[in-house]
Amino acid sequence: MSPVAIVWPCPLAVDAYVAAGRDAGFPRPACPSCAGPLVFWSGYRRYVREAGRCRKIFVPRLRCSRCGVSHALLPAFVLAWRLDVAETVGMVIAEVAGGGCGVRPAAETAGVPYTTARGWVRRFRARGRELGVAFAALAVELGGVAVTPSARAGRFALAGIGAAFAAAASLPGWGRLGAWRFASSVTGGRLIAANTVSPWLVVGRRRFMPPVPT
């Protein structure tokens, strides 16, 4: 069993999360590998960048006594292995993959290097079909609208995320998170990760895992 990052639907602003330290109201979900009970097990610090400013945040680790694996508990405003907050990454992706503008102006608006922004968009488009299918299935599962696949993978994925978030936003707690924290939460932070896993979602006590597209 390999460690899995658990992304919790943290509604706090980055500043508030930093200020809260080890008292940020961390949930204690069941083990994503075996559904066993998890206990807090130290943690580590990592950087996150928002509006051009780097902050150091505390990330707790949870350990499963049943399978012995420890899991990082990431707040929804981060993506695994990415420095920039989910909202920044999402803003660039939505602008470019949505056809609003090219990478360069989107990167300038977001205040991130061009090559960084280009990497996000490339990865998102490369995973676009897979993400579109998974989020469209999630939208339907949550009682939302059906999304018609688009020939453009990036647009399909954006439409799927939009539909799934619109459906999730009617459930307690999800609406205030915004679409990109939602997207980070349900993909375990791997929205634009190189190695993919099926998006999963814990809404209340219920776990939902969309099928992996073929």
Ligand SMILES: [Zn+2]
């Ligand atoms: Zn376990």
